[in-house]
Amino acid sequence: MDVGPHRDLTGELASAIRKKTKLHFGLYHSLFEFFHPLYLQDKRNNFKTQKFVMEKTGPELYEIVNKYKPEYVWSDGQWEALSQYWNSTQFLAWLYNESPVKDIVVTNDRWGNDTLCKHGGVLTCNDRYNPKKLVKRKWENSMTLDRTHWGCRKEAVLADFLTMDELIQTIAETVSCNGNILMNVAPTWDGRIPPIYEERLRQLGLTTNTTSFVLIRDVERGCLPFRIFNTGEALVLYTSKKGTDGVNVYAIVLDWPKNGLIRLGAPIPTAKTKVEFLGYDGSVHFKATLGQSSMTIDVSSISFNEMPCDWAWTFKLTHLKKLKLK
Structure with a gap:
């Protein structure tokens, strides 16, 4: 003033x-x-x-x-x-x-x-804190798009910034482990957002993952808000959110499988379980063993030009068996 x-x-x-x-x-x-x-x-x-x-x-x-x-x-x-x-x-x-x-x-x-x-009400622990495991107490990953700095740097080069794949994975890992993401964007001295930051923010807004990045707060009643390395080729992380007909679980696939099969080793399906590929208009087929943690989603028929986004693909799972976290 x-x-x-x-x-x-x-x-x-x-x-x-x-x-x-x-x-x-x-x-x-x-x-x-x-x-x-x-x-x-x-x-x-x-x-x-x-x-x-x-x-x-x-x-x-x-x-x-x-x-x-x-x-x-x-x-x-x-x-x-x-x-x-x-x-x-x-x-x-x-x-x-x-x-x-x-x-x-x-x-x-x-x-x-x-x-x-x-x-504290929210634990930050240190900058870029990412335990990569479920933490029941609320925590926060305070990170920057610049890999090392919080301010705007004139000498920065492209390699100094997180790629879109790295940014999506960081957000998915954080939210799936009960954390909040605090993403720093450094403006110029006169208040402008540099193009590299603008591009990342626009790319983030174009993904189909916005809904899946909301984690249900009551982890005891939620389903699978934790990280899973599944047995297939793809890395999958899970979040969950209350829906109109129960808890919806979101499986975020970070690596598209070469064989077209996504194996989920955590959700327990029921006879009513449904799978939706967010952003994709067609239906997806899956196989499941009722009552067991075993599901396989077949995406082999989805062509490249039908993909809803370029980074991280989200599958919405409904009517799963409820789990309590240990």
Whole structure:
């Protein structure tokens, strides 16, 4: 407001999102600043003083919550000091008990170098965290399209960015293991989205996987929200979502099988089980052994020009036997 465009850009963004979309509004906040003199002074004192916390970053946190009412407070910059230095427990107690968003707010786990991957509503653990196994506690994969950097780099070359295959697999792995994906796109200094980022976002929007990237929250009642390396040629990941007639399971095939047969080793079919190839108008044939974890989908008759997308193919499975996760 004082040194920039003299506009409350954060307030304008919050207002626009709430008025024009159904999205939840959250804010990123860095606890520390690399070169702030008060922070450097506290650091020289081995964080036994808290001038930076008391005069700058602490009041700032209370201000943005009271003013913008974010539903997600994404904290960062915690790694050099304990949560005690940052007064994190005091702030979080206020946030969850007295703040204007106390009944709806979500936080991550970056509130001190003693809290990472231990405390918080959502665990981030580290940048690009991807355990590749089912984690029952909600977690988040905070990643970038640039393989190594979060900002926009003029010297970056094409090989520095995730390919579409890699991006789809990362998202599918994350969601199928009960995680959220946080995908960073770095704008230029004047606010433009570089073409490589725009291309990836447009390609992502053209896939047929949007529905399958929504994981049912109650994993005890859901079906198969975990990663499976099946016995055939294709790598398959599963997600699930509540439908009108029960739980729909989505099998995301990351590698198209050379022999035209996709073997699913996890779903247990029933006599009513149906299989739909998302984005494909025709029907697909499958064989199954009732009551056993054995299904084979035959896609050998589907020609190349009938494929609904170029990356990751999703099959919707309905009327499966319900499973409880162990």
